[in-house]
Amino acid sequence: DAGVIQSPRHEVTEMGQEVTLRCKPISGHNSLFWYRQTMMRGLELLIYFNNNVPIDDSGMPEDRFSAKMPNASFSTLKIQPSEPRDSAVYFCASRPTLGQGSHEQYFGPGTRLTVT
Amino acid sequence: EDKVVQSPLSLVVHEGDTVTLNCSYEVTNFRSLLWYKQEKKAPTFLFMLTSSGIEKKSGRLSSILDKKELFSILNITATQTGDSAVYLCAVEYPNQGGKLIFGQGTELSVKP
Numbered sequence: 001d002a003g004v005i006q007s008p009r010h011e012v013t014e015m016g017q018e019v020t021l022r023c024k025p026i027s028g029h030n031s032l033f034w035y036r037q038t039m040m041r042g043l044e045l046l047i048y049f050n051n052n053v054p055i056d057d058s059g060m061p062e063d064r065f066s067a068k069m070p071n072a073s074f075s076t077l078k079i080q081p082s083e084p085r086d087s088a089v090y091f092c093a094s095r096p097t098l099g100q101g102s103h104e105q106y107f108g109p110g111t112r113l114t115v116t
Numbered sequence: 117e118d119k120v121v122q123s124p125l126s127l128v129v130h131e132g133d134t135v136t137l138n139c140s141y142e143v144t145n146f147r148s149l150l151w152y153k154q155e156k157k158a159p160t161f162l163f164m165l166t167s168s169g170i171e172k173k174s175g176r177l178s179s180i181l182d183k184k185e186l187f188s189i190l191n192i193t194a195t196q197t198g199d200s201a202v203y204l205c206a207v208e209y210p211n212q213g214g215k216l217i218f219g220q221g222t223e224l225s226v227k228p
Contacts, residue, residue: 004158031214043159043204043218050213091158095214104150105214107158 002026004108006092012114018080021111024073025094033105034067034077035091043091049075082115089113118143120219122205128225133195137222139205140187147210149181149188154221155201162190162203195226 005024013019025032033048047057049069057067064083069075079086089112093105123138139149148166152159163172165181165188172179176195181188192199202223206216 033214033216042220045215045217048213048215055213056215103214104161104164105216106161107152109158 004092004094004106006090006108006111008111009109010112010114012116013082014116015083016081017115018078019082019086019113019115021077021090021092021113023075023077023092023108025075025092026096026106027073028096029094029106030072030097031095031105032069032075033093033095034075035093035107036088037091037110038088046077079113082113084115087113087115118207118217120205120207120217122203122219122222124222125220126223126225128227129195130227131196133226134191134193135195135224137190137192137203137205137224138187139189139219141205141207141219142186143207143209143217145210146183147208150206150208150216151179151188151190152204152206153201154204159204192224195224197226197228200224200226 007022031050034046035043037043046059047067052069065079067077089110091110092108095105096103120141129135148164150164151162153162163179168181168183176193179190202221204221205219209215
């Protein structure tokens with residue numbers, strides 16, 4: 001299995017631009033999570049989906065952030081407009097269905113976002 | 117507010133030393149506690165603990181959970197330079213599809 005796939009791996013953009021981060025979870029996993037990691041705040045959960053449905057978006061910092069999961073194999077996290085304080089590493093993780101073996105989260109390689 | 121607190125935040129040791137990393141938690145609901153290792157890239161899973169007093173082992177790493185005192189420890193014996201990483205502790209909420217709250221992490225540096 002290829003694991004969780006994220007793209008792009010690095011993104012540099014100017015303040016005010018729209019940024020779209022992409023994630024392909026592991027096949028068969030029914031939960032998907034978006035995290036943001038910074039030195040100051042550590043690893044924070046932004047939003048997660050179960051069976052493609054958003055369950056908890058309380059970690060989304062503000063309306064500039066939005067996430068979608070149109071099908072079981074693809075999710076996007078969009079920031080519009082981007083700001084320098086959004087600079088961070090964004091991780092996507094997926095998790096198997098409960099009851100199907102171990103249920104820890106598997107993380108993708110992350111997207112390092114720099115907003116100038 | 118629910119929180120997971122790790123200590124120390126950073127640690128420098130020499131190869132061969134034994135280290136103990138601490139994780140305490142204050143959460144309203146608890147399902148399990150997980151340890152991850154992060155080496156300049158994505159976190160990778162180490163252990164999941166759900167019951168008190170049962171030690172999980174993987175080679176030189178071991179971990180145990182105390183649900184009464186609300187903490188867990190991760191031990192690494194005979195440390196190697198390859199153990200250098202950030203170790204993350206996370207608590208999983210029950211019935212919330214696997215939602216985790218992470219601690220700040222402990223940055224371990226093992227010198228030759």
